Every structure is written in C-alpha cells, then in structure tokens.
Amino acid sequence: MATIQIDRLLDACIRMGGSDIHIVVGRPPTLRISGSLKSLDTKVLDSEDTTALMKSITPEKNQQQLQEDGSCDFGFAFGDYGRFRVAVFRQKSNISMVLRLIPSKFLSFDQIGLPGPTASLCRRPRGLFLVTGPTGSGKTTTLASMINYINENLDTHIITVEEPIEYYHDHKRAVINQREVGLDVPTFAEALKRSLRQDPDVILVGELRDLDTIEAAISAAETGHLVFGTLHTTGCQGTVNRIIDAFPTNQQEMIRVQLSTNLIAVLSQTLCPVKNAKGRVAAYEFMLVTPAISNLIRENKTYRIESTIQTCRNLGMRLLDDHLWELYQKGQISLMELVDKSRNPAEMLKKARENFPKDPDHAKMGPIIGEMQALGQT
Structure with a gap:
C-alpha cells in the first residue's frame, strides 16, 4: 500500500511540475510548485502513514542512521523520469520527509x-x-x-x-x-x-x-x-x-x-x-x-x-x-519578487515607481513600504 502511495506521489510531483514533496503528520502530501507550496487533494497523513512511506523507500542502513541520529539523507532513481534526493527526519517523535526532484535531463x-x-x-x-x-x-x-x-x-x-x-x-x-x-x-x-x-x-x-x-x-x-x-x-x-x-x-x-x-x-x-x-x-x-x-x-x-x-x-x-x-523590465518577475530578492529593496521600489507607475502590484506594497520606513530603509 505504501509503495503504491509513494509512486503516486512521485508521479504527481513530475506531472504537476513540482520541485519538492513534503510529507509530514497532520497535513496532506504537499508539493512545491514554482516556489509555492500546494497541498494535494488527498487524506491528511497520520504517524502510521509517514512511517510506512519512509520505510517503502529508505534503505536499511539509512533507517539505522535515522534511529541513531534522528535524520538521514539519500537518493534514489524513479524510472527514466529522474532521481529524488530525500531528507528524512524526526519531529515531535514523528517521521517527516522532503523529497527533491532531480530531473534526468541536463539543461544547456x-x-x-x-x-x-x-x-x-x-x-x-x-x-x-x-x-x-x-x-x-x-x-x-x-x-x-x-x-x-x-x-x-x-x-x-x-x-x-x-x-x-x-x-x-x-x-x-x-x-x-x-x-x-x-x-x-x-x-x-x-x-x-x-x-x-x-x-x-x-x-x-x-x-x-x-x-x-x-x-x-x-x-x-x-x-x-x-x-x-x-x-x-x-x-x-x-x-x-x-x-x-x-x-x-x-x-x-x-x-x-x-x-x-x-x-x-x-x-x-x-x-x-x-x-x-x-x-x-x-x-x-x-x-x-x-x-x-x-x-x-x-x-x-x-x-x-x-x-x-x-x-x-x-x-x-x-x-x-x-x-x-x-x-522585471521584461515582465518575467513581479514587483513583489523584485523587492523581496533585491539587496536594496527601497532603491528597487523607487526605481519601479518612477519607471512603471501603473504596475498594479504597487497597491500591495503599502505594508512593506511602512516596514521599510520604520527600519530607515526609505
């Protein structure tokens, strides 16, 4: 049962363009897609589920390491689709896992x-x-x-x-x-x-x-x-x-x-x-x-x-x-992303206001501007 479940999760991750799978007690399996987390429409996992899923893919030596150290890391191949890098760890005495998809094809x-x-x-x-x-x-x-x-x-x-x-x-x-x-x-x-x-x-x-x-x-x-x-x-x-x-x-x-x-x-x-x-x-x-x-x-x-x-x-x-x-100029990333990832967020925000005043994301930046002002960044 657990093997079928993990195969379905791996297949869903690949089919939906996910980069990671999060498996944790108290929440359905969750994918990271384009940087954001999205829960799958399936049952909320309990302790038995996460333990069974872990045992279905974790080699014996890594399970032993998990018992001794509370965590372990390993990788495995999933057909021709790619490999998954797996981090298994204990939290609140339960098993959690994060599986990262490593595509099989190299990008130029x-x-x-x-x-x-x-x-x-x-x-x-x-x-x-x-x-x-x-x-x-x-x-x-x-x-x-x-x-x-x-x-x-x-x-x-x-x-x-x-x-x-x-x-x-x-x-x-x-x-x-x-x-x-x-x-x-x-x-x-x-x-x-x-x-x-x-x-x-x-x-x-x-x-x-x-x-x-x-x-x-x-x-x-x-x-x-x-x-x-x-x-x-x-x-x-x-x-x-x-x-x-x-x-x-x-x-x-x-x-x-x-x-x-x-x-x-x-x-x-x-x-x-x-x-x-x-x-x-x-x-x-x-x-x-x-x-x-x-x-x-x-x-x-x-x-x-x-x-x-x-x-x-x-x-x-x-x-x-x-x-x-x-x-940002090419329209590939949002204003929010520009400001969040920038080293000089206030400067980027000012530049965006001057060059792209009609960007609708400016309205969402009010609280952020207030925080910047409080921190002396504007």
Missing part, C-alpha cells in the same frame, strides 16, 4: 540563462569556480550543466564529491567518477585529498562546508586542477569574505594571496517564480576575477568588489539587483 547554458563567459571558464585548465546561493537556488542544476558540458566537449578526468549524488553522469568524452560522502568516502576533505592522487583534471566539491574542505579545494586549484564548489552565501563579495573569514586571523593574509591567484569566478544565484506562469527563472550575480578584482582580494579591499563588477559589465559581469531589474 542557454536554457538556464548562464552568463556568456561560462563555457570558456569550463575550459580553463586550472582555478576555483564557486557557485553560491541559498538552499533551493538551483546551484546543483547549474553545476550539473557545467559538468555535463565538460563531459561532452573535453577529454578529461572528472571527479565529483557529493552528499548524496544527485545527477548521475555517464562517461561521454570524459572519464567521470562520482564519489558519495558517507558511502564511498568518509568526508569531503578526505575525498579531496585522495583525489589529487587519482589523476583528475576537474573536481566538483558538492559543498565547501568546513575549513578543511575549503583549504583542500584551494590547494587543488593551486596545484593545477579546475575545481568547482558551492557555498550557501549571497553575493560575490560576501562569498570572498566568507572564505577568508573561515580561516584563523593569522592565516588570512596568506589565504587572500592564494584566493587572489586561484579564484577564477563566482556565480551567485537565486530562483524567482515566473510572473503569471509556471516555472522559475534564475537571477544571477556574476564576477570574473580580473587583475583588478584579484588586487582587491589580495589587498583586503573586498568592499570595492561590487562597484568594480558594475563598471565591468562589458566583460559579462553583473550585480544581482541589475539582473533582477532586467527580469
């Missing part, structure tokens, strides 16, 4: 809307390329597209280190090895150290979550490898500061020098619901590490990075607010 750079220089950066022989953003911002999809591009176009050896493996890559022009933390290797840092003896050209690190992993990634880039990694940071300037601040004070000057010579680009992204349509569109902040930006990193003047990005638009760089404004 044009389909995702990646910046122009992305393809040439994927052909670089060495360096560190960071993709950043909050959880659910599409970092995994972007990186999978980059790895697929390299796999299809270059004779290289690619090693990925993930927890869990989400997109499965077949060997194309490249040889590709995918290692899962907790299954194939104990930690990200250990996998990175070992990978340097495995003749890699390209290394993907699923998450730069601690000092050891960040240090190993920078070292791998420094020793002649192209390294891709993710961070849960917002903006290019914030990403550089986050990496430097992860190190003890007495090492930060050395790290600034290493980062200035090995970092090649930062792509910071967020996903926005498409206005009056299904689906989501990505908004980007993109920084190429030019000699000017390299100097700013080395000289501890990262506060000038954003102004430098703004003056280097001809190289393909852009600030997040500029891209959000571009999407």
Whole structure:
C-alpha cells in the first residue's frame, strides 16, 4: 500500500511540475510548485502513514542512521523520469520527509540563462569556480550543466564529491567518477585529498562546508586542477569574505594571496517564480576575477568588489539587483519578487515607481513600504 502511495506521489510531483514533496503528520502530501507550496487533494497523513512511506523507500542502513541520529539523507532513481534526493527526519517523535526532484535531463547554458563567459571558464585548465546561493537556488542544476558540458566537449578526468549524488553522469568524452560522502568516502576533505592522487583534471566539491574542505579545494586549484564548489552565501563579495573569514586571523593574509591567484569566478544565484506562469527563472550575480578584482582580494579591499563588477559589465559581469531589474523590465518577475530578492529593496521600489507607475502590484506594497520606513530603509 505504501509503495503504491509513494509512486503516486512521485508521479504527481513530475506531472504537476513540482520541485519538492513534503510529507509530514497532520497535513496532506504537499508539493512545491514554482516556489509555492500546494497541498494535494488527498487524506491528511497520520504517524502510521509517514512511517510506512519512509520505510517503502529508505534503505536499511539509512533507517539505522535515522534511529541513531534522528535524520538521514539519500537518493534514489524513479524510472527514466529522474532521481529524488530525500531528507528524512524526526519531529515531535514523528517521521517527516522532503523529497527533491532531480530531473534526468541536463539543461544547456542557454536554457538556464548562464552568463556568456561560462563555457570558456569550463575550459580553463586550472582555478576555483564557486557557485553560491541559498538552499533551493538551483546551484546543483547549474553545476550539473557545467559538468555535463565538460563531459561532452573535453577529454578529461572528472571527479565529483557529493552528499548524496544527485545527477548521475555517464562517461561521454570524459572519464567521470562520482564519489558519495558517507558511502564511498568518509568526508569531503578526505575525498579531496585522495583525489589529487587519482589523476583528475576537474573536481566538483558538492559543498565547501568546513575549513578543511575549503583549504583542500584551494590547494587543488593551486596545484593545477579546475575545481568547482558551492557555498550557501549571497553575493560575490560576501562569498570572498566568507572564505577568508573561515580561516584563523593569522592565516588570512596568506589565504587572500592564494584566493587572489586561484579564484577564477563566482556565480551567485537565486530562483524567482515566473510572473503569471509556471516555472522559475534564475537571477544571477556574476564576477570574473580580473587583475583588478584579484588586487582587491589580495589587498583586503573586498568592499570595492561590487562597484568594480558594475563598471565591468562589458566583460559579462553583473550585480544581482541589475539582473533582477532586467527580469522585471521584461515582465518575467513581479514587483513583489523584485523587492523581496533585491539587496536594496527601497532603491528597487523607487526605481519601479518612477519607471512603471501603473504596475498594479504597487497597491500591495503599502505594508512593506511602512516596514521599510520604520527600519530607515526609505
């Protein structure tokens, strides 16, 4: 019974264009569609339902981990439709699950809307390329597209280190090895150290979550490898500061020098619901590490990075607010989304009032304007 139910839920998620399935006691199964939650027209789940659904898809070793740690993560394939990444956890002594759909098809750079220089950066022989953003911002999809591009176009050896493996890559022009933390290797840092003896050209690190992993990634880039990694940071300037601040004070000057010579680009992204349509569109902040930006990193003047990005638009760089404004002008995102995702919401709101005074969403912004005024943002 539970297996039939989970299959129906997975099928509904794919059919309705969902990105996630939420399974929790006291509510019907709920899908995230275009960024919003929508409950399915079915029964409210009780404790027995969520436990049965969990047992129908969770491997024994992960069930044991759930008993010991209160949570576990794993992935599984659902026919030819794609894979699901699963997070199982206890709450109020009940079982909850979140299943994220990982589509089986890779998107092209044009389909995702990646910046122009992305393809040439994927052909670089060495360096560190960071993709950043909050959880659910599409970092995994972007990186999978980059790895697929390299796999299809270059004779290289690619090693990925993930927890869990989400997109499965077949060997194309490249040889590709995918290692899962907790299954194939104990930690990200250990996998990175070992990978340097495995003749890699390209290394993907699923998450730069601690000092050891960040240090190993920078070292791998420094020793002649192209390294891709993710961070849960917002903006290019914030990403550089986050990496430097992860190190003890007495090492930060050395790290600034290493980062200035090995970092090649930062792509910071967020996903926005498409206005009056299904689906989501990505908004980007993109920084190429030019000699000017390299100097700013080395000289501890990262506060000038954003102004430098703004003056280097001809190289393909852009600030997040500029891209959000571009999407708003094209009618792809709403005024609410523009203000919510912007770094400078008051400035964006003022700009929208001046340029699009007839936008009906202005009427909905009254309470938000009041909050901004109370916070001194307008």
